Amino acid sequence: DQQVKQNSPSLSVQEGRISILNCDYTNSMFDYFLWYKKYPAEGPTFLISISSIKDKNEDGRFTVFLNKSAKHLSLHIVPSQPGDSAVYFCAASDNAGNMLTFGGGTRLMVKP
Amino acid sequence: EAGVAQSPRYKIIEKRQSVAFWCNPISGHATLYWYQQILGQGPKLLIQFQNNGVVDDSQLPKDRFSAERLKGVDSTLKIQPAKLEDSAVYLCASSRDRGSYEQYFGPGTRLTVT
Numbered sequence: 001d002q003q004v005k006q007n008s009p010s011l012s013v014q015e016g017r018i019s020i021l022n023c024d025y026t027n028s029m030f031d032y033f034l035w036y037k038k039y040p041a042e043g044p045t046f047l048i049s050i051s052s053i054k055d056k057n058e059d060g061r062f063t064v065f066l067n068k069s070a071k072h073l074s075l076h077i078v079p080s081q082p083g084d085s086a087v088y089f090c091a092a093s094d095n096a097g098n099m100l101t102f103g104g105g106t107r108l109m110v111k112p
Numbered sequence: 113e114a115g116v117a118q119s120p121r122y123k124i125i126e127k128r129q130s131v132a133f134w135c136n137p138i139s140g141h142a143t144l145y146w147y148q149q150i151l152g153q154g155p156k157l158l159i160q161f162q163n164n165g166v167v168d169d170s171q172l173p174k175d176r177f178s179a180e181r182l183k184g185v186d187s188t189l190k191i192q193p194a195k196l197e198d199s200a201v202y203l204c205a206s207s208r209d210r211g212s213y214e215q216y217f218g219p220g221t222r223l224t225v226t
Contacts, residue, residue, distance in 0.1 A: 004154070032213050043116070043203055043217030044155070089154050093213055099168055100215065102154030 003027045004092050006103035013110050019077040021106050023090030026071065030092040034100070035064060035075050038087045047088075048075070080110045114138065116218035118204050124224045130192035133221045137185070137206030143167075145215060146179055146189050147203040155203055161187065162210055194225045 031052040036044035147155035164184040181187040
């Protein structure tokens, strides 16, 4: 039973355009959401997060949107750069000990 | 600030052998996590420590996996005996405390069981 799903295994975008990565969840107890970025042979690194009391959080080129009624969140990267090419994981926590449940990841390829 | 250290980076063993992974978290981080990441999937939590105590090990296959964090700093994860399906990347992460959502990951150990 996958509680966090990233339905697009891969996404290809042209440099300078917007990248939109999507994530859906089923557990209504989740109240904090994070995005991690992972390069090959490295561990995931934290990118941006959002609390369930907000619907948007912005950090430079990265913006996360949360739609609680739809149990859906998305990560927008504008403008996309070749260095953004990586696997992006969505993760969620229910505040019960901060255990993170991860999605399966989306591989983003930004073409020059 | 040094990151989370893990060793070895790669390990190849035969099924039914045993293997151990080591993790050194970021200095001062009280909470430590071990994750298993199978190819094409997201990381799955195996065990969470707060200092040297276990907070959650509900997803640890206890018949073959064990983990310890004796002095509340370094941690080891052991598999004995290994099965083919244990082939994965084992990630260690740490956070300042249980109230911190942000976790910092090490580079992982890639285990191949043949």
